[in-house]
Amino acid sequence: MVTGDGVVSRQGARRKRWSRWQAMAERQREVARRHGQEAQLRIAAMAFETHLGMFVTDAEGRILRTNATFRQITGYAAEEIVGHSPRILNSGRHDDHFYQRMWCAIADKGSWQGEIWNRRRSGEIYPQWLTISAVKDDEGRITNYVATLSDITERKAAEEEIHQLAFYDPLTGLPNRRLLVDRLESALKESRRSGEYGAVMFIDLDNFKTINDSLGHHRGDELLLIIAERLTAITRETDTIARLGGDEFVVMLHDLGLEADEAAMVAERVGEKLLASLVEPCMLGEMRCQVSGSIGITLFTDDLATVNDILQQADLAMYQAKAAGRHALCFFDPAMQARVMERASLEADLRQALADGLLRLFYQVQVDEEGQTTGVEALLRWEHPERGLVSPGVFIPVAEENGLIVPMGLWVLETACRQLAVWAAMPAAEHLTMAVNVSRDQFRAPDFVARLERILAVTGARPERLKLELTETLFLEDSEDTRDKMQRLKGLGIGFALDDFGTGYSSLAYLKRLPLDQLKIDQSFVRDLLDDPTDATIVTTIITLARSLELEVIAEGVESEEHRRWLAEQGCRAFQGYLFGRPVPVEELPLAAEVV
């Protein structure tokens, strides 16, 4: 039986056991808590020792702790810097405003991060990426600041290199086109805001190619460096001097005042100084060299011109300066731009016309002393859909300049030869000759003879009926190649007339050396020969000269019977001009009906 005391004593024993267990459990929990805290401390300590530099400050900004990477980056050991303010790291590169913004961000958002220039213990200033976070207690009071930092010197250097490559000319170190465009865009905006003028000067060296070709590219590079230095020395630090490539430089000036005249005067003064500096002799190796430059200037202000427009205007003005004889400066003139644009549109249309078959050949008769047609001259015409019939006097120079004369001239030769072949099969026309104008560059094309041979073969035209009209410009340079080609063509039976005789070079030496058949007296002498004794003398001299050289002579531009008679009296036996017929399409030629 269990007594009441016995019950009490059992309950007491159970309570004791229970309290022992509780105490044991509490000890175990305490041990676990300690282990947990230690683990957390270990983790925190490990995390603190990362590849990022770290330091912790108290609320007043005194450094409490730094890690090993901090020491590697800054050079400061913990014992040297603990207790100090991080201001010890300042580089002096940032103003108060920078630090104010940083602390405002930390106060507002709890953290700040960004690029900052700091100073190492060694004194070296370097860029770093810095993050600062505020640590707060349960009441929201800042207790500490934790900062992480990394050295971004290498990244900055790579960025700098990329920037340098992208925006600077590798040879001279001057801004390149991209940077110039950037700066010009900003200058334009500024100019629109302030109303002040700016100027762009396009500079091209006049004889750089000769130096490059004769002394070699490394000497050419040396010269470009000298020029870059001279341009930099003359201009102000706020001006931009850029090299666009080759021997092309651009100088941009801004804040030239509110008046165009005043701005133009300043730009002109600077331009003249630049011109003078370019012609200063310089030594390239052992050689004393001298170059000159041509400068095109355009002003810009608050108008609607774009950066491209401005550069184009300065470029155009520079070409004008070159055309004016080089070593000159020239201001952009809008009329010049209109002319260039008109020419560009003509050029584009002309290419299209050749492709679309809008070119035509007209024919103008050539007659003998009896007025009998002996042949024709093929004259090119362009039927433009909007401009109407465009004169070759307008479009041939354009074609000569852009090289289109070569395919165009071949088309003329082939069309004329086809017509010759048609006439060859007609008794009334088989005697007719065909004079075809051949431009200098067309004749100089290396495959000209081969192409003409192919045309003759394809069309079946008889070479003896073909006469090529060449001009004196072809003979300005005494070229073996020209003589050789003429002789090969002569060997095929083709004849040669010297067109516009008397208007060009007229060295009589080549008349003897070249296999010419005919001199063509230019119409400018024929026009006034009845009134102008000088022209009359020139014409009689040409006729006499032709006779003495045993060359035929033909007068062009014969418009009246008086002209024809006067020329015939001087011994001229062949004529061409409106008196006998204007250039017309083949079907309108005043020949026997069966001929066309």
Ligand SMILES: Nc1nc2c(ncn2[C@@H]2O[C@H](COP(=O)(O)O[C@H]3[C@@H](O)[C@H](n4cnc5c(=O)[nH]c(N)nc54)O[C@@H]3COP(=O)(O)O)[C@@H](O)[C@H]2O)c(=O)[nH]1
């Ligand atoms: N390379 C090529 N040049 C060509 C070709 N076709 C023509 N041309 C050259 O273009 C210039 C202008 O030619 P065009 O307007 O055809 O003028 C010719 C005649 O129309 C004109 N002429 C003829 N008779 C008279 C006249 O009595 N009065 C007068 N005012 N003008 C007249 O003269 C031009 C003939 O020129 P030329 O060749 O010098 O004999 C001109 O330079 C052409 O050469 C071509 O296919 N290729």
